[in-house]
Amino acid sequence: MSNYSILGLCGSLRAKSVNLAALKAAAEQMPAGMTMTIADFSDLPLYNMDLQDQGWPSAVIRLRDQIAAADGLLIASPEYNWSVGAPLKNLIDWISRLKNQPLQGKPVAMISATEGAVGGVRGQLDLRRILSCLGAQMLVKPEVFIGLAYGKFSPEGVLTDELTRKFLTAQMAAYLEWIGRVKRAYS
Numbered sequence: 001m002s003n004y005s006i007l008g009l010c011g012s013l014r015a016k017s018v019n020l021a022a023l024k025a026a027a028e029q030m031p032a033g034m035t036m037t038i039a040d041f042s043d044l045p046l047y048n049m050d051l052q053d054q055g056w057p058s059a060v061i062r063l064r065d066q067i068a069a070a071d072g073l074l075i076a077s078p079e080y081n082w083s084v085g086a087p088l089k090n091l092i093d094w095i096s097r098l099k100n101q102p103l104q105g106k107p108v109a110m111i112s113a114t115e116g117a118v119g120g121v122r123g124q125l126d127l128r129r130i131l132s133c134l135g136a137q138m139l140v141k142p143e144v145f146i147g148l149a150y151g152k153f154s155p156e157g158v159l160t161d162e163l164t165r166k167f168l169t170a171q172m173a174a175y176l177e178w179i180g181r182v183k184r185a186y187s
């Protein structure tokens with residue numbers, strides 16, 4: 001049986017983030033054979049080539065090692081102004097400058113949760129485009145867009161919406177299979 005180690009990335013840095021709550025809910029729906037830990041990248045500086053030239057910031061090295069060691073990434077992110085929010089884009093921009101590209105061939109699944117009804121469709125499309133540039137391998141379906149998310153989690157961040165739970169369960173089952181397929185293709 002597989003024993004995949006998944007790295008969770010939340011595109012929102014706020015403590016009460018519904019995307020963080022969604023990430024945790026997805027972890028609870030993971031089938032046997034995969035577990036997730038959530039990365040903290042709140043200490044990443046804004047990308048600046050001068051900083052890079054002075055030596056990679058320790059947070060970049062830490063994230064690089066975490067991404068490289070993971071069998072896959074699960075990203076939950078809000079949409080900011082119809083696109084990928086700055087914290088996640090900043091992380092990707094830093095990682096993209098590394099020579100041994102840890103995103104190359106990395107299986108990725110994504111979720112988005114938003115206050116409004118649309119659920120982050122536009123942000124996810126942009127995220128797929130950006131990660132494609134780096135050779136990441138995105139699970140296409142099932143897609144998970146959690147619109148009107150404030151009504152779907154308790155104030156403590158526990159998922160209360162059963163339909164969303166079903167979508168997450170189906171996505172995590174497909175993701176387990178997808179990781180196996182990508183690993184076989186790259187071995």
Ligand SMILES: Cc1cc2nc3c(=O)[nH]c(=O)nc-3n(C[C@H](O)[C@H](O)[C@H](O)COP(=O)(O)O)c2cc1C
Nearest residue numbers: 012014017018019020078079080081082114115116
């Ligand atoms: C800068 C900014 C831009 C936003 N743009 C969008 C948007 O384009 N589409 C959308 O559905 N929600 C947008 N929102 C609202 C977010 O859906 C809402 O703040 C959500 O709770 C963010 O996710 P979080 O709870 O994980 O932080 C925006 C919020 C912020 C702070």
